[in-house]
Structure formats: structure tokens, C-alpha cells
Amino acid sequence: MATDILMPALSPTMEEGKLAKWLKKEGDPVKAGDVLAEIETDKATMEVEAIDEGILAKILVADGTENVAVNTPIAIIAEEGEDVSAAAASGGKGKPNGASDGGAPAPTPDMQAEGMAEKSAATAKTGDDAQKAPASPAVITNKAPDPVMEEFPADSPMKTMTVREALRDAMAEEMRKDDKVLVMGEEVAEYQGAYKITQGLLQEFGARRVVDTPITEHGFAGIGVGAAFMGLKPIVEFMTFNFAMQAIDHIINSAAKTLYMSGGQLGCPIVFRGPNGAAARVGAQHSHDYAAWYSNVPGLKVIAPYTASDAKGLLKAAIRDPNPVIFLENEILYGQSFPVPEIEDFVLPIGKARIHRPGKDVTIVSFSIGMTYALKAAQALAEEGIEAEVIDLRTIRPMDSATVVESVKKTGRCVCVEEGFPQSGVGAEIVARLMVDAFDYLDAPVLRVTGKDVPMPYAANLEKLALPSVAEVVEAVKSVCYK
Amino acid sequence: MGAASEAGKPAAGTDAPQHRPAPNIPQFTKDEDLHAYREMLLIRRFEEKAGQLYGMGLIGGFCHLYIGQEAVVVGMQMAGEDGDQNITGYRDHGHMLACGMDPKGVMAELTGRRGGYSRGKGGSMHMFSREKQFFGGHGIVGAQVALGTGLAFADAYLKNGKVSFTYMGDGAANQGQVYESFNMAALWKLPVVYVIENNRYAMGTSVARASAQTDFSKRGLSFGIPGEQVDGMDVRTVREAAARAINHARSGEGPYILEMQTYRYRGHSMSDPAKYRSKDEVSKMRDEHDPIEMVRKRLLEAHGVPEAELKSVDAKVREIVNESADFATHDPEPDPSELWTDILLEARA
Numbered sequence: 001m002a003t004d005i006l007m008p009a010l011s012p013t014m015e016e017g018k019l020a021k022w023l024k025k026e027g028d029p030v031k032a033g034d035v036l037a038e039i040e041t042d043k044a045t046m047e048v049e050a051i052d053e054g055i056l057a058k059i060l061v062a063d064g065t066e067n068v069a070v071n072t073p074i075a076i077i078a079e080e081g082e083d084v085s086a087a088a089a090s091g092g093k094g095k096p097n098g099a100s101d102g103g104a105p106a107p108t109p110d111m112q113a114e115g116m117a118e119k120s121a122a123t124a125k126t127g128d129d130a131q132k133a134p135a136s137p138a139v140i141t142n143k144a145p146d147p148v149m150e151e152f153p154a155d156s157p158m159k160t161m162t163v164r165e166a167l168r169d170a171m172a173e174e175m176r177k178d179d180k181v182l183v184m185g186e187e188v189a190e191y192q193g194a195y196k197i198t199q200g201l202l203q204e205f206g207a208r209r210v211v212d213t214p215i216t217e218h219g220f221a222g223i224g225v226g227a228a229f230m231g232l233k234p235i236v237e238f239m240t241f242n243f244a245m246q247a248i249d250h251i252i253n254s255a256a257k258t259l260y261m262s263g264g265q266l267g268c269p270i271v272f273r274g275p276n277g278a279a280a281r282v283g284a285q286h287s288h289d290y291a292a293w294y295s296n297v298p299g300l301k302v303i304a305p306y307t308a309s310d311a312k313g314l315l316k317a318a319i320r321d322p323n324p325v326i327f328l329e330n331e332i333l334y335g336q337s338f339p340v341p342e343i344e345d346f347v348l349p350i351g352k353a354r355i356h357r358p359g360k361d362v363t364i365v366s367f368s369i370g371m372t373y374a375l376k377a378a379q380a381l382a383e384e385g386i387e388a389e390v391i392d393l394r395t396i397r398p399m400d401s402a403t404v405v406e407s408v409k410k411t412g413r414c415v416c417v418e419e420g421f422p423q424s425g426v427g428a429e430i431v432a433r434l435m436v437d438a439f440d441y442l443d444a445p446v447l448r449v450t451g452k453d454v455p456m457p458y459a460a461n462l463e464k465l466a467l468p469s470v471a472e473v474v475e476a477v478k479s480v481c482y483k
Numbered sequence: 484m485g486a487a488s489e490a491g492k493p494a495a496g497t498d499a500p501q502h503r504p505a506p507n508i509p510q511f512t513k514d515e516d517l518h519a520y521r522e523m524l525l526i527r528r529f530e531e532k533a534g535q536l537y538g539m540g541l542i543g544g545f546c547h548l549y550i551g552q553e554a555v556v557v558g559m560q561m562a563g564e565d566g567d568q569n570i571t572g573y574r575d576h577g578h579m580l581a582c583g584m585d586p587k588g589v590m591a592e593l594t595g596r597r598g599g600y601s602r603g604k605g606g607s608m609h610m611f612s613r614e615k616q617f618f619g620g621h622g623i624v625g626a627q628v629a630l631g632t633g634l635a636f637a638d639a640y641l642k643n644g645k646v647s648f649t650y651m652g653d654g655a656a657n658q659g660q661v662y663e664s665f666n667m668a669a670l671w672k673l674p675v676v677y678v679i680e681n682n683r684y685a686m687g688t689s690v691a692r693a694s695a696q697t698d699f700s701k702r703g704l705s706f707g708i709p710g711e712q713v714d715g716m717d718v719r720t721v722r723e724a725a726a727r728a729i730n731h732a733r734s735g736e737g738p739y740i741l742e743m744q745t746y747r748y749r750g751h752s753m754s755d756p757a758k759y760r761s762k763d764e765v766s767k768m769r770d771e772h773d774p775i776e777m778v779r780k781r782l783l784e785a786h787g788v789p790e791a792e793l794k795s796v797d798a799k800v801r802e803i804v805n806e807s808a809d810f811a812t813h814d815p816e817p818d819p820s821e822l823w824t825d826i827l828l829e830a831r832a
Contacts (some may be wrong), residue, residue, distance in 0.1 A: 182640070208640065214670070219629050219663025226633015226647075229618055230568075232640060253623050254630060261609035263602035264825035266618070298826050322828040350830070 002057060002082065004073040005036065010046050012280040013332050017041040018075060019065045022306035023054045030077065037074070042164065042335070043196040051170050052097050059106050151313070153349055158339035164309035166340055167197050167273075167329065170315035171235060173345070178233065181319055184211040184220060185237030185274075194239045195275060195334055206409040221247030221272070225254045225324075228270040233319060238274035241290045241328065247272075255324035256299030271318045272328035276304070277369060278456055280332065280469060287456035291367070294326040295429070296398040301350055304328040304395040306371040307337035308392050313348030321350060328396075330369045353400040355407070359387035362477050363407040363460070365430055366417040367393040373449070374417045377473035386481060396426055401433045408434055412443035413480040417473055444480040449473050502744065502772050504714050509723045513786040519561065519718045520778045521796050523553035526577040528804045530749075533576065533593055537753045541812055542593045546607050549577035551748040554579040554774035555680050558721025559648055562729055566643070569652035570618040570631040573608040574680075574747075578650065582615040586803055590811035598810065603817040604825065608610055625658030627651065628677070635675035635738075647675045648733045654685025656699055662706075665738065669706040672737035676728045677703070679742045680715065686751040687759040699742035708738050715743030716772040718816055730797040746772070 009127040020038040024094055026032060030050040037048045057078040061068055068074065127210065161169075176183045187194045189202040191214040202210040213220040217238065224234040244251065255268045264307065277289035294302045305311040311329070312433040340346070357373065357378050366374040371392050378388040389407050410416050416427030416436060427448035434446050448466045457463050494768025511519065521784040530548040537546045549556075552574075560581045571578045579589050584600065592610050601608040608622040618634060631649025638645045655661065656679050668675050679699045683690050690697050700710035709731065713724040721743065728739035746768045750757040757765075782788040 118505060126716065131746040214663075214666060216663040216666065218660045219632075219667060222629020222632035222660060222664070223636050223667060226570075226618070226630035226635075227637040227640065228633075229630065230634055230637030230641070234639050249623055249626060249627065254621070254626055258609075258611070258619070260825045261601055262611040262619070262825075263600065263604050264828075265601070265613055266611045267828045301827070317830075321830050323830075 001079060003052060003054070003077045003346065005048065005050075005075040005077060007061070007068045007070050007072045007074050008039070008046070008048060009070045010039070010041055010044050013042075013253050013335065014041055014070060015335070016067045016069045017479070019061050019063065019068050020045065022059060022063050024058055024310065026056055028034045029080075030054055030056055039068075042162070046349050048074075050077065052077060055082075057085075067189060070240040085356060105141055128285045150344055151354075152341040152346060156230065156343050157342040159342045160337050161308055161340050162337050163305075163308045163311045163329070164195070164197055164199075164334040166312035166338075167315055167334075168199055168201070171198070171319070172201060174316055174319040175201070175209060179209075180231045181229075181235065182209040182211060182226060183235045184213055186213055186215055188212060188237050188241050188262045195331060197329075197334070198237065204423050217243050217246040217279065218250065221250040221282065222254065224270055224272075225250050225268055228255070228268045228324075229258070229266055231269075233269045233271075235271045235273060235319060238272065240275055240279075240286055240331075241276040242286050242288050243244060244272065244274070244290070251294075251300075251324070251326070251348065252297055256297050259323070260299060267325050269322045271315075271321075271325045272316075273315070273328055275331040275334070276328035277330055278332075278451075278463075281458060281460065281463060282456075283458045284326045284455035290326075291328055291396050291418065292420050292425045292429075294328075295399070295426060296424075297397075297413060300397060301395065302328065303327045303350060303395050304330075304368040305333070305394055306333065306356075306366075306368055306392050308336070309346075310342040310348060310354070310392070312340055313346050314394060316345075316347045317350050320347070328368060333369055348394075351395045351398040351400055353403040354392045354394055355389060355403070357388070357390040359389035359411070361387045361389075361411055362415065362481055363389050363391060363404065363411045364415050364473065364477065365391045365393060365404055365427075367396060367426070368419075370417045370419055373470050376470045377417075377477060379478055380470065381475055386477060386483070390476060393426075399429065399433075401430070401437065404430060405434065405437045408438045412441055413477075414442075414446045415449060415473065415476045415480060416446065417449045417468060419451045419467055422448060422453055425450055444482065447476040447480055449476050497694045502714075502716065504720075504747070507809065508717065509719050510615060511719050511722075511781075513782070513788065515561070515623075516778050516786060517788070517796070519554075519557055520775065520782060522557045522560070522581060522792070523718065523775045524797065525586070525629065526550075526553045526557070526580050528800050529580060529590070529807070530576060530800070532747070532808050534753065536590075536808060543595065544605070544606055545573070546593065546753045547574040547751065548747070548749045549574055549755075551768065551774075552680060552682060552715070552743075552745045553577060554705065554718040554721050555678065555715045555743045555745050556715045558715075558718040559676075559725045561718070561722045562725035563646070563648065566616060567729075568616045568618055568631070568634045568638075568643045568645065568647045569632060569650070570627045570647065570654055571620070572624060572627050572652060573620075573622050574652070575608065575610065575620045577621075579610055579612070579615075579617055582612065582617045584610070584612050584617060586807035587810040589832065590807040591649050591814050594811040594812060594814075597817045597821070598814040601703055602821060602825075604821065625651065625655040625660050628655065628661045631677075632673060632675055635668065635673035635732075636671070637704065638674050639671065644733065644765045645674065646729050647673075648678060649675050649679060650654075650678045652685060653681040653683065653690050653699060654677060654688070654693065655700060656661050656681075657685075657693060661702075665703050665706045665708055666737040669703070669708050672735060674732040674735070675738045676725070676732050677738060677740045679709075679740065681742055682744055682745050683748045683757065684747070684751065687755070687757075689759065695700050700740055703738065703740045704777035708744060710740030710761070711742060715745035716768075716774050717777060718774060749806065759774060765781045779831060 035047045054077040058076045061074040188198040192199045224236040278287040364374045457458040588600045595603045610620045635647035714720040
């Protein structure tokens with residue numbers, strides 16, 4: 001019986017990739033383990049191996065094809081003795097493709113992408129759509145930020161780029177300007193970054209300034225802080241902020257507190273950056289959102305951008321800042337594209353929220369990937385006649401509550417959205433501030449949509465339930481609007 | 484650190500390793516001995532005064548005295564050069580004085596006054612001086628080792644020819660980050676000298692009860708870091724070993740470990756009744772191996788310095804210490820507005 005070979009995923013967050021090259025031709029016999037093709041994304045490359053014997057009956061996606069969605073059939077394998085042309089004509093039966101099971105990512109549907117692509121309110125709660133193929137959004141290209149915030153000239157030329165590229169460009173530009181800026185962390189140099197954020201930096205700046213460390217977070221965080229005490233400006237990359245738990249003593253006790261403890265003598269110009277929060281299907285120890293944790297600590301600045309433009313402008317600001325800055329990225333956002341102004345030295349102010357979408361009926365406050373839920377909910381609500389104003393905090397500490405308060409004075413209603421846990425979360429802080437600064441303007445209690453109060457589960461349906469959903473945001477907004 | 488020790492079993496004095504002076508002791512000139520005498524005496528008298536002020540309630544919180552260990556930091560400083568960095572843990576007053584920091588500023592920090600090195604906001608465990616290349620003063624045991632390795636990382640990055648003196652105690656030497664730091668320092672050949680001040684007790688726990696390998700000079704062996712055990716009660720052997728270690732680090736050969744075998748006479752902190760060791764053990768060290776008495780004896784007997792000259796050094800030191808105490812008890816507390824300063828630096832436009 002003929003079998004389809006499907007486009008495999010290199011990682012749980014991959015949505016599409018390029019079919020770089022076929023290594024077998026139509027009509028070739030194949031054995032299990034034979035490399036059939038090479039695929040690549042901007043992050044990595046991978047070989048597609050056969051898992052069954054047979055004949056490569058038909059190639060469905062040609063060499064060099066870009067943007068092939070995960071799980072698209074790319075070829076048909078016929079069984080030995082089977083009529084090859086008939087098999088090719090009839091197509092396979094959807095048997096999983098040939099990604100080997102030797103540690104390569106399984107070609108399961110990209111649940112996170114699906115979650116992000118969801119439109120219907122109902123799907124979020126049931127989780128029973130987990131077995132369906134993903135809705136296959138290509139790289140999500142977002143519209144330009146709303147012009148209500150004029151942070152660059154409106155007629156600036158714009159270039160569409162991924163968050164990943166924006167972060168890399170921000171570091172490269174600052175490294176070109178200042179020899180004291182360096183990057184250190186696991187796999188940042190020769191491997192080009194575990195998530196390819198430091199791609200090309202070793203080639204441009206050399207091993208003195210792009211430093212591969214051993215797997216030793218506590219140690220290299222301390223070394224980075226010590227180097228910053230001497231006036232260097234290290235960018236310390238954590239492969240994920242979950243691993244920074246091993247280094248949190250240096251982040252807080254050594255980096256954040258020393259300026260105060262030294263009576264202002266010893267500053268610590270350092271950036272700790274890396275992916276934060278949930279990616280997809282990586283379990284409780286790789287999914288924690290630390291925004292609220294770091295935002296609790298005086299002496300730190302905490303940034304969590306959503307768009308590529310904010311990622312670039314704020315990372316440049318973070319590198320120039322004379323204080324320790326926690327720069328929380330998100331793995332799922334890395335591959336998303338946004339317009340970024342192509343202007344000389346584009347730097348954004350730390351500590352300023354941005355009105356991403358103006359509206360008059362209700363304020364939705366979020367940051368980082370939380371913005372994806374907020375914006376989709378706002379879109380859905382607009383169709384029902386509710387105009388939500390969506391505020392992207394961008395910086396968690398110092399928090400720009402003035403922008404939020406001004407918006408709430410106008411709308412009288414507010415919903416906070418974040419993937420982190422509810423207790424003592426970022427939303428809890430916003431609620432507390434609104435109680436003090438906007439109490440008389442509130443027409444309803446402020447509600448929070450957060451990650452559930454459970455360690456992140458692995459199972460696709462449970463993970464989806466643990467995260468916030470667009471439906472929950474819509475429901476919360478309707479609730480505060482008494483609709 | 485600093486909580487009162489639980490009254491554990493007193494270690495019998497005979498269990499403790501006997502102090503063995505080095506066999507070939509390098510000699511000091513008269514001037515060198517005089518310098519060492521004055522520097523060590525300043526630390527001793529300063530710490531005695533700090534203990535006194537603590538007893539009077541003028542110093543709060545924790546106060547870890549360096550009495551007995553003076554030869555270590557003074558000998559290290561005699562081998563270093565201007566611009567070399569120093570960093571240590573919480574038993575740090577001696578290091579600051581040896582780095583040339585003003586005793587008034589140190590004592591005023593202990594009393595929490597505005598003239599203190601950290602304007603009263605750091606306290607005993609948290610003082611710094613950019614000018615004197617003293618980088619703290621750290622209260623998390625072992626944290627200073629990674630930080631000190633970072634100072635050396637910057638030295639190598641800037642190619643400035645300087646060396647980081649990174650001090651830790653025998654207790655800190657069991658922390659995991661120490662070995663993470665050893666690994667990277669050896670891997671990248673960083674100019675750092677790790678000085679393990681083995682005073683035999685990590686708070687109230689003797690080395691033998693806490694360490695599988697009690698020879699701390701061997702702690703870098705698996706990273707290829709050379710190390711040696713040094714008689715840390717004799718300032719001459721300290722300086723000689725320090726010179727070797729510093730030369731190794733400065734010439735690009737990478738890190739070096741010096742285990743300074745020393746002893747603290749006082750408790751871990753002021754509130755430590757020191758029931759984990761016998762009085763005999765303490766008095767034996769004081770009587771036979773006191774770093775200051777040994778130099779004093781040499782000055783009088785070998786160098787022929789008149790007693791009157793030493794007395795005048797003593798008087799001068801006492802005066803400096805009394806002035807520091809006077810300043811530290813009369814200087815005002817920080818202005819309340821200081822509560823809100825020094826949290827973040829202003830970003831330059």
C-alpha cells in the first residue's frame with residue numbers, strides 16, 4: 001500500500017520550511033534509514049529518512065520549494081511489487097512520514113501554532129481538536145504598529161523581518177558601536193545560537209566577543225556580572241530562562257543589588273536574555289514565564305517585547321542601559337515577522353507601553369506572546385461591536401501604568417492577559433495599580449486571563465488548556481462589559 | 484551568614500590538624516617586616532574596635548572579624564600591583580584595609596552612617612571601592628568566586644595585564660559555582676589567583692566534617708589548576724607563594740590556587756559562642772603562631788628595631804583606629820532621601 005511522506009517539523013514550533021533537496025529520484029528503491037531529502041528553516045536543517053522499504057513512486061514537492069507547511073505530503077512511497085504509477089495516482093493513506101525516531105522531533109501537529117491560529121471560542125475549552133492537522137498559518141506577517149505611538153517618522157522605510165532577525169541585528173549593531181559589548185552563553189558562537197538568535201555574530205566579531213560557555217549557568221552568569229563590574233557590557237544568553245533558575249542568585253543578589261549596596265559606586269551594565277515562557281510541548285521545566293518573578297526585584301529592568309520592531313529597539317536600549325536588564329523573549333514569536341523601521345540607530349525607550357490597537361469600550365493589557373491572544377480577541381470582539389484598546393506593556397519593570405490608567409479612564413473596563421501564573425502575576429500588579437489610580441473610573445472589576453495555576457503539562461490537549469485562549473479573553477471582556 | 488552556631492559537639496583540640504610552618508622560609512628586609520607589621524596591626528586593632536562597638540550596640544546585624552588571619556591578605560597585597568582587583572566574601576574588613584581603603588569609611592559603614600563606603604546602605608558585608616579596586620564584600624557564600632572570575636575575564640578581554648585576587652573560605656570552597664568558575668578560568672586561561680583561606684571552620688563545622696578532600700590546594704587538579712598549601716600565619720610565606728601565583732596568572736598561564744592555612748581567633752560572627760572547638764586550640768595558635776607577634780619578634784630580635792619604635796607604630800595605629808571609631812559614631816545616619824537613591828543608574832541619552 002502506498003504511503004505518503006509528510007513534511008516533518010524540526011521543532012515543536014516549526015510551522016513551515018523549505019524542501020532544500022531531494023536525494024532520491026522517482027523510481028528509486030528506498031530502504032528504511034535512507035536519506036530521502038533535506039529540509040531547512042532559517043534555524044536549522046534536517047534530513048528526511050525513510051522508515052519503510054519501497055519505491056519512491058512520486059515526488060509531490062519539488063527541490064527548492066519554500067514555505068512548505070508541516071505535514072504537507074511531499075512524496076509517495078509504493079510497496080515493493082506494487083504498481084508504482086497506480087500508487088502515485090491514488091496517493092498515500094497519511095501514514096506518518098519518515099522522520100526517524102532516533103531523537104528527531106516527531107512530526108506531530110504544531111499545537112502551539114494551532115492554538116494561535118484558533119478563531120472559534122469553543123475549541124479552546126474542549127481540546128478535542130488536538131488530533132487535527134494544524135491550520136497551517138505560514139509565517140505570520142503582522143501589520144505595522146498603530147501610528148498612535150509615533151516612535152519613528154511615519155514615512156520611514158519599513159522592512160519585514162522576524163523577531164529572530166531583529167534581535168540579531170540589535171546585537172550586531174551595538175557590537176559594532178562598542179567594543180565592550182560581548183555575547184556569552186551556551187551555543188551562541190559556533191552553533192550560531194540554540195535558536196539561531198546569534199547567527200553570524202561569531203563570523204563578524206570573532207571568538208573574543210562571541211563566547212561559547214560550558215553548560216554552567218550559575219558560573220557564567222556570575223562571570224558576566226563580574227565582567228560588568230569592570231565596565232564590560234555582557235549580553236548573557238540563557239538557552240531558556242528556565243535554566244536561569246540556576247543563575248538567579250547572581251541575577252538578583254549580585255547584579256540587581258550591588259549598585260545600592262555600594263552606595264552608587266558599582267553599576268552592572270548587563271543584559272540577560274533568552275526565550276521565556278511556554279514554547280510548545282516541552283513540559284513544566286521548560287515552560288515557565290518569569291516576567292512576574294523578575295518584575296518583583298528593585299534594581300532590575302524587565303523587558304518582554306511582542307513585535308520585531310520592539311524587540312530590536314528595546315534590545316538596543318537594554319544593551320546601552322547602565323543597569324542589569326532582563327530581556328524576556330518568546331520562542332514562538334522568534335519566527336514571526338513584523339515590519340521594522342529601516343532607520344539609522346533605531347532605539348526605543350525602556351519603560352513605555354504602546355497602544356497597539358486603539359479602542360473605546362474596554363482596555364486589554366498584555367505583553368510578549370500574550371499579545372497574540374489579546375489582538376485576536378480584539379478582532380473577534382470588533383466583529384461583535386466591542387472596540388477594545390489593546391496595550392502592549394513591552395516593559396514590565398519599570399511599568400508604564402500611566403498609559404494603562406489613561407486608557408482605563410477612557411474605557412472604564414480592563415482585562416489583563418498573560419501566560420504566567422495568576423498569583424502575584426503581572427496582571428495582579430496592574431489590578432492593584434488600577435485600584436489606586438483608576439478606582440473612580442472603573443465600571444467593572446478588572447479581570448485577569450492567565451496561565452492556569454498548574455505546572456505546564458505535556459499532553460497536547462492539557463497544555464492547551466493550561467494556556468490562556470482567545471476564547472477566555474473574549475469571555476472576560478464580555479464579562480467586564482456586562483454583555 | 485552569621486546566625487549563632489548551634490552548640491555542636493566541641494571538637495577535641497587533638498582532632499584539629501597541627502599547624503606546620505613551611506620548612507624554607509623566605510626572609511623579609513626590615514622595611515618589609517615593618518610594613519607587614521603595621522598593616523597587620525591596623526587590621527587587628529580595627530577588628531578589636533569593631534568588636535567593641537558591636538558590643539556597645541553601635542554596629543548592627545552581622546559582624547565577621549578577621550582577627551588571626553591578617554597575614555593572608557597583607558602578604559597577598561605585598562605581592563600584587565596597583566590595578567589588580569580584590570574580591571572576597573563576608574569576612575571582608577581586613578581585605579578593605581589591606582587594599583588601602585580609609586578606615587574611617589569602613590568603620591562608618593559598620594555603624595551605618597552616611598560617611599560609610601556605601602553611604603550606610605551596605606553594612607559589614609557590602610563595601611566596595613572602585614578607586615582601590617575592591618569589588619566587595621559579598622554575603623552569598625561562594626558568589627564572589629564566579630564574580631572574581633568575571634573580573635579576570637574582563638582583564639583578559641581588555642588585555643590590561645591585571646590579576647584578580649579572588650578570596651574564599653574553606654566553607655565556600657565546597658560550593659558548586661566554585662568549580663564552574665575553576666573550569667572556565669582554566670579553559671580560558673583567565674588571570675585569577677584563588678585564595679582559599681582555610682581557617683578550619685566553616686561557621687561551626689570543621690573542615691574534616693565538611694570536606695571529602697581537606698587538601699584545598701588539590702581542588703583544581705581535575706581542571707589542571709596548580710595549587711599549593713601555604714603557611715598562612717607567616718606573612719613571608721604568603722607573599723612568596725602569592726608572587727609565584729600572581730606571576731603565573733599575569734603571564735597568561737591561567738588560574739592558580741593558594742590554600743592559606745590560617746586560623747580565626749574569634750567566632751564565626753559576633754554571636755558565635757564557638758563551642759565547636761576547645762579553648763586550648765585557640766590559645767595554642769595565638770601563643771605559638773600569631774602572625775603579628777612573629778613579625779614583632781623578628782623586628783626586635785633579628786632586625787634590631789628598638790621597642791620604642793614599635794610602640795610608636797602601635798600608638799599611631801591605635802590613633803587611626805580611634806579616629807575611625809570616633810568618626811563612625813559621630814557621623815550622621817544617611818538622609819532619609821537616601822532610601823530611594825542608587826537603585827538604578829540614569830541611562831545616558
